[in-house]
Amino acid sequence: MKLTRTKLLETIRAFNDGKSAHQAGVKRKKKWIRYERRHSLTTVHPDWHQRPLDGPWVRAIIDDASRKILEVREGNNAATDERIQGMEQALQHGPIQQCISDHGCQFTTNKEGDCYIHNIFKCHMIMP
DSSP, X not given: OOOOHHHHHHHHXXXXXXXXXHHHHOOXXXXXXXXXXXXXXXXXXXXXXXXXXXXXXXXXXXXTTTOOEEEEEEESSOOHHHHHHHHHHHGGGSOXXXXXXXXXXXXXXXXXXXXXXXXXXXXXTOXX
């Protein structure tokens, strides 16, 4: 008896629950999940960038849902005081529920035993 290509494929499909050899070996990709928030001011991201060769620092606070830039500042250093002023400026757009940062020194600096930016978060009931 001659084994034809059709007979071979039928045998493989029967062995693999109706799937071809290629389909049986390929795993289905998981659906991409979007982690951005749906409602504005649910979460904000403070971020900074310094231009190459010691250029000025640009600090921004971005809304996660709308990608709107709530506040942007340019300065010569990444000072904590500038961060606090920027967060207060961003709070003028409305109450913010959560702030996701990279926990850099601007957000964890302790002066006199207390972190200024965390006091701002507590005062406005923002989850760090």
